[in-house]
Amino acid sequence: MTRRRGAPGTALRKAVLAVVGAVFAVPIAAMVAFSLRSADGTGHDLGHWTALAAPENERAYRSLVEGVTNSLVLAAVTAVLVLVLLVPTMVVVHLRYPALVRPLEFVCLVPVTVPAIVLVVGLAPVYSVVSRVAGSGAWTLALAYGVTVLPYAHRAVQADLAATDLRTLTEAARTLGSGGVATLLHVVVPSLRRGLLAAAFITVAVVLGEYTIASLLNRVTLQTSLVQVSRSDPFAAVILALLALLLAFLLLAVVGRVGSAGAGRPVLPGRDVAATAPAPARKALS
Amino acid sequence: MTATAPVDPTTASSATSPTGRGSAAAGARTTSTAGAAVALRGVVKEYAGHVALRGVDLDLAPGELVALLGPSGCGKTTALRTLAGLETVTEGRITVDGRDVVDVPTHRRDVGMVFQAYSLFPHLTVQQNVEFGLRTRRVARAERATRAAEMLDLVGLGELGGRFSHQLSGGQQQRVALARALVTRPRVLLLDEPLSALDAQVRVQLREEIRRLQRELAITTLFVTHDQEEALAVADRVAVMRAGAIEQIGTPEQLYSAPATRFVAEFVGSSNRLRAEVVDGRVRLPGQEVAAVGSPDDGEAWAYVRPEDVTFADRGVAGVVESVSFLGAVCRTRVRTSPDDVVVLDHRAHERREVGESVHVAFTPRAVAVVPFG
Numbered sequence: 001m002t003r004r005r006g007a008p009g010t011a012l013r014k015a016v017l018a019v020v021g022a023v024f025a026v027p028i029a030a031m032v033a034f035s036l037r038s039a040d041g042t043g044h045d046l047g048h049w050t051a052l053a054a055p056e057n058e059r060a061y062r063s064l065v066e067g068v069t070n071s072l073v074l075a076a077v078t079a080v081l082v083l084v085l086l087v088p089t090m091v092v093v094h095l096r097y098p099a100l101v102r103p104l105e106f107v108c109l110v111p112v113t114v115p116a117i118v119l120v121v122g123l124a125p126v127y128s129v130v131s132r133v134a135g136s137g138a139w140t141l142a143l144a145y146g147v148t149v150l151p152y153a154h155r156a157v158q159a160d161l162a163a164t165d166l167r168t169l170t171e172a173a174r175t176l177g178s179g180g181v182a183t184l185l186h187v188v189v190p191s192l193r194r195g196l197l198a199a200a201f202i203t204v205a206v207v208l209g210e211y212t213i214a215s216l217l218n219r220v221t222l223q224t225s226l227v228q229v230s231r232s233d234p235f236a237a238v239i240l241a242l243l244a245l246l247l248a249f250l251l252l253a254v255v256g257r258v259g260s261a262g263a264g265r266p267v268l269p270g271r272d273v274a275a276t277a278p279a280p281a282r283k284a285l286s
Numbered sequence: 287m288t289a290t291a292p293v294d295p296t297t298a299s300s301a302t303s304p305t306g307r308g309s310a311a312a313g314a315r316t317t318s319t320a321g322a323a324v325a326l327r328g329v330v331k332e333y334a335g336h337v338a339l340r341g342v343d344l345d346l347a348p349g350e351l352v353a354l355l356g357p358s359g360c361g362k363t364t365a366l367r368t369l370a371g372l373e374t375v376t377e378g379r380i381t382v383d384g385r386d387v388v389d390v391p392t393h394r395r396d397v398g399m400v401f402q403a404y405s406l407f408p409h410l411t412v413q414q415n416v417e418f419g420l421r422t423r424r425v426a427r428a429e430r431a432t433r434a435a436e437m438l439d440l441v442g443l444g445e446l447g448g449r450f451s452h453q454l455s456g457g458q459q460q461r462v463a464l465a466r467a468l469v470t471r472p473r474v475l476l477l478d479e480p481l482s483a484l485d486a487q488v489r490v491q492l493r494e495e496i497r498r499l500q501r502e503l504a505i506t507t508l509f510v511t512h513d514q515e516e517a518l519a520v521a522d523r524v525a526v527m528r529a530g531a532i533e534q535i536g537t538p539e540q541l542y543s544a545p546a547t548r549f550v551a552e553f554v555g556s557s558n559r560l561r562a563e564v565v566d567g568r569v570r571l572p573g574q575e576v577a578a579v580g581s582p583d584d585g586e587a588w589a590y591v592r593p594e595d596v597t598f599a600d601r602g603v604a605g606v607v608e609s610v611s612f613l614g615a616v617c618r619t620r621v622r623t624s625p626d627d628v629v630v631l632d633h634r635a636h637e638r639r640e641v642g643e644s645v646h647v648a649f650t651p652r653a654v655a656v657v658p659f660g
Contacts, residue, residue: 164408165403165404165405168401168403168404168405169405169407171370171372171392171399171401171405172399172401172405172407172463172466173407173418174371174372174391174392174393175370175372175392175393175395175397175398175399175467175476176393176398176418176419176422176466176467176470177393177394177419177422177423177470178393178418178422179391179393179422182422186418187407190407190409190410191407191408191409193409
């Protein structure tokens, strides 16, 4: 096969891949090496990893447990918010108000352009009201996170919507006797399965990696507790950061696998939702 | 224009009583359903500032297959979608067996539809796709499986029930879509250019398949197409649409041999348009006089002569061969008879003339359709 004019050669491509891979691999390898350093600093062992589960350290890591618990609750609530509010909105706009597709995309992308610190300035007075109305539980942070994950979730669902002739499928379902809700559950959701999974998992990844908003609104999450613990036990903080990173990679791998496994259409070049997923997730966890 | 609705005796005789619907004894082969009488009365459809349908009147007799034929944008798909309930109606009535269905939502209209785009649900197998309409009607699992298998057998895909849509060819997908539309035994079948995405050979096979099934099930069918050959080949009657209205409706033979308007004459089949004079029901063509179709008024008119009704002759209108195209069964030759006039004729290959050759052509129709000037 002849090489396209101007395209990089195999060696150059491998070199670029190696450099990019190193950018990701070196810090992670360093984190792993650091977490395996022995207590006396002379060798390597699993001491810091096993110490996390030791009963005598329960008090020291209590805030960490709270942070992890809060983050998991936040991830779940935020994912539900996104799936229940964003997805039906996008489907309705796609099917009935196609002229609003671009404006909706613009609105969903706005959070990317607003720095978290600026967002918090606006959110602070809102949360004073939220606290009075709904209390100051960790889950309330999901309202803010729902906004910050909009660009990523929208992108994931939009990619699937663009790849699916949803109008024809829903019309076919209607002519076959399927009502609105049944069509949504039995045709729309399964047809957008990959996009929905991607949106949900990216949401989880972003929420697990978010620090600024939680810190400035004085909420305890995985990231804020990691920072707190790192001051007294940097090994524990690094180990948990590694675990969070691993979880994110696993989620993204699941998106790719589940979406294309078994039933459904083939993965089309350029339309692989999973392929778009790692970037925001990695960014969120960096 | 209001259309009359003659019933094709072949389809009408095979229609069964409504008791056949829904009884579905397990194991009994699905061979018939009861087509409904459908009527569109003064149907108007307006989009913001654009009129898509301008008072369409159309009748479909039980078991009849009517093709809506017309160029892109003429409103044929819109008319079909209003019948399906996928588009609302601005004005007018749509009745199925006398019952006004304008306000009935699509999922309660009891119509089956095959779309132009492939519309199989990608997350379901072929068998599950065909069962979909039965599931929404809460048909028992065993009966669903039996009826879906029967219908897949009927469209010749009984072995492919376990495949997904992306594992099928375009023709197979449309067959499955047809089976899925028919398995619920709808009273009206709507076909929205179901063959347009297929290659030529598959189109011909599938349209014959559709016609066979439609006759066998005696289901009232509206078939939208922009392909005149397709419409003429499968339909009991053809309605030609233009700019949101029906120009003419009739049997394929009527449309071909007696077009009512200039648009129909020029849209359906190929024609030579000749200046002629009508005198006492006879049409004076260059060099000869033939009978007129219908009863046109005397005076100058356009006469439409099909290329197969023009022959090379020893005497007649003189001209020079401009081009010759080999079309397989026939050759099509263009003969320039004057600086402004070209006559097209179809002939056997052995009568082929060379480009530049001087020839004479004669018009040999038993009767010609004429349309007044204007």
